[in-house]
Amino acid sequence: MANSENDTIAAISTPVGEGGISIIRISGDDAIPVAQKIYKGKNLAKVPTHTINYGHIIDPDTKEEVDEVMVSVMRAPKTYTCEDVVEINCHGGLLATNRILQLVLSYGARMAEPGEFTKRAFLNGRIDLSQSEAVMDLIRAKTDKSMKVALNQLDGDLSRLIRHLRKDILNVLAQVEVNIDYPEYDAVEEMTTKMLKEKAVDIQQRIQALLKTAKQGKVLREGLATAIIGRPNVGKSSLLNSLLHEDKAIVTNVAGTTRDVIEEYVNVNGVPLKLIDTAGIRHTEDTVEKIGVERSKKALDAADLVLLLIDSSAPLTAEDRELLTATKDKKRIVILNKTDLPQKVDLAELKRLIGGAPLVETSIVKHEGMDQLGQKISHMFFNEGIESGQNTVMVTNARHIGLLHQANDALNDVLKGINDGMPVDLVQIDMTRCWDLLGEITGDSYQDELLDQLFSQFCLGK
């Protein structure tokens, strides 16, 4: 399972959430072909070396346009790693950057190990001995941490699901192996391609469900579901507009949703937020509806994060208290708005009611406090919500998703092989690949696992 020295690697090479541009760097023999698979623009195989090319990243599966990008093509040997290097410069923000990385990983690159670009640069003679000491330090320092983070990050449920999947695949593999190595053994059913197909379809459905529901993946792909709530006229609409206005990267209306429940995406300090029911916010603000609070409560159900607005210039109302109670089990940030007006709210009481939740004071109309709000959100997401460390969090997530996509592709190959009438032991090659890929997610790649399974499950040997 060890990574090969010459395969194609990729990673996000800019600190996430900083600056308007993010770069996904790809290095290795297949760097250009991999990029070409997800790029619409010039033929990258034919552009001169060390050029920057305008184009779009397209998801080949859905044909959907992911981002507008500039792609640098640099051919070996005059590159950082002395290998072919492609850098995709995208608009930044977690959402687009990670989607592009996922695509790159799904289409043939693998996630770079910590320090691996530098390591290759060294191994290919690009940097000298003194610099290489630094490489070793980097590998040492980053590996322990990233391994820990990788393990910690793995959602308990996801990890359990994947171990179950692997166990089911292992049973299939063991049965095929027994048929091969012990053809005369009578107590095990012959694994036919028909049975293998049923298993493959079942496992594929579970992987696809995982891809849809795995929490980390969902956040990265769809954004953190965020509800802006508060009683009428507290400033929800202003906050919404302010967030949308601040964000230069992505504002997308999701097609196909009902008129009432429009979702909008914003990127706040690198964290993708999916704002729930923005239409509702506007609607209630516009008409000063009585049902505003009820509506807010509904939005709460679907929210991962709640931004609760309180009017600083008025005493707490029953509605405020009701909303504070309704959100007490949610991850929330309380925004004390309208601090430009004289303060009338009982701050001591408010602090008591919100417990440990962060409190941010803003005057949205005067553009005050928005930076602090952004920092709170990213702090919550990176430091409290998942794990500390910026790169590793997202990179590892994208890695999981990339591996799940590859596992899914392996199962497509299994099904194709079966349809083409290939014998079980060939189809099994792709089934084994699926098993290995899932093992990379959980870090289980004990090589003798299969043999152990074989001999514990079946009474073999004459």
Added chain:
Amino acid sequence: MKSSESLKNSDAVEYEGGTYDVIVVGAGHAGSEAALAAARMGNKTLLITISLEMIAFMPCNPSVGGPAKGIVVREIDALGGEMGHNIDKTYIQMRMLNTGKGPAVRALRAQADKHAYHRQMKLTMEREPNLTLRQATVDQLIVEDGVCKGVITNTGARYHSKTVVLTVGTAARGKIIIGELQYQSGPNNAKSAVKLSENLEQLGFDLERFKTGTPPRVNGNTINFDETEEQPGDVQPHHFSFDTPDSKYIAVSDQLACWLTYTNPTTHGIIRANLNRAPMFSGVIKGVGPRYCPSIEDKIVRFADKSRHQVFLEPEGRDTDEYYLDGVSTSMPEEVQQKIVHSIKGLEKASLMRPGYAIEYDVVAPYQLHPTLETKIIKNLYTAGQTNGSSGYEEAAGQGIIAGINAGLRAQSKKPFVLSRSDAYIGVMIDDLVTKGTKEPYRLLTSRAEYRLILRHDNADFRLMEKGHAIGLVSDARVAKMEAKKKQVADEISRLKAIKFKPSDDQVNDFIESHGDNRLKDAVSAADFIKRPYVDYQTLLRFIPAPAEKLDRHVIEQVEIQLKYAGYIKKEEQKVERMKRMEAKRIPDDIDYEDIDGLATEGRQKLEKIRPETLARASRISGVNPADLAILSVYIRQGKFSKKDHEK
């Protein structure tokens, strides 16, 4: 008192026995291949065995081949070894297994006439000009300054040589166990070798204790075969050696059948009632036994819910009626063994000729070996077969030929010979043994090979014959024949690529529709058309002209396999390419792992113990993680070694 005094041992007086290029100790399946390879390479070779009656003897089941193992026999044959020829001359039944599966896992298996097999191999060796056979027990190695220079036998002979190969099998401090009975013995009551093990320990080798076993044999005249199912051989001819023509095939009517019967709850009851007398469970047996070759008592205990186990009755030869009871390997007391046998359908009145037994023996823990099978501690000393912790005749022979080749090459001051995991099952096996070690007698399984689609039995000649030729074990004529076959295959494939089936061809379209498929929309080459599940080469010939030169079935088989499975083969070849690049990254012999900062403790210990030659091998060691590999590769690149060498 007097009579026992007259039985007291005394030692021989030493004398100079002579000088050889290569000495092989032990004449089992590993020793036979090692000695023949060394001798055929032009080395003056001496083969010493405890008993000449034990040359290529089969103390366990009388069969050769099977999944993975059968492919090894083909590989040995392609390299210029003897096992394939020997079994082709002495089989009593031949069967191709896994015919319903893909080409990679088909496997040939023969039932052997075990006595004929032994006699044939002995005769072949007697007729080998460079080979001398000698019956004796080797007590000691002659070692000077860490270099092996010969052996000393119990008869007092000091033999000198450039290299020595040890293939001593279960004779190494062997001990037979049957219930409460225990005695020092080699296989089948042959002598055991005690002093050699002690010598190896003194030389600093780490020895482990393994266990294997064999079932009872019964007189076929006392078996009621009517109560059992007949298992005949194949009608379709197959042989192990690429040289044996189909015309030599023994008609299935002249082959001997095997017979199938089963254990039953009564059998299991007898075993359970006597478990306290089973050495496996009473703690008498300390050696580690193989999981894939369990004793019947082990099966009953571990798989208590199974109501029956298969028992294959295998004839041991044409000139004997002794039958081998495959499936009931046991070390229960003889009395209990009789009861077990008599409880089995068809064996109610079977007369027990030999009891089954367990045998414990010494193993040279294989991490102490280079991939050439030379030991790391003593230069010019090689080991192979059960001595290295493997199990099975084919595994032994596969290592034997490699050890023999390398001992022969060293004697001639030539570069060593190593097969990689993508070259051969033999390469997989040796790499597994020397890199990962083994906790139980090691058996090859197809699942151990990561490139099994490439390592097929049908292409062993294409894979290995050229290599055997380069070593001098394969004749020019043999290689020319293989090259001609290869060319025929390539020519026919190009011809099929050039022939197009057109959508306008109604005959072809009718055929396609008769298989429930859609009519052709575009022209398709014959080479692509054959990929369809309902098409084989003979089907193609219904629509296209036959090739100018008539092709034999082995050529047609290659054409079919190479075209039908092209996609999978290509994928596997890409994997091989990637691995080869890592295999090319060598780790210097004198690397000091203590000097490398940042290696994890476990990784450092494993690397120090195994001392892999390449980064690829390092990556296969369990406990060496990717970070260790990264640090190691950077460290090597830093060139610290050359600096150190200069300081020395």
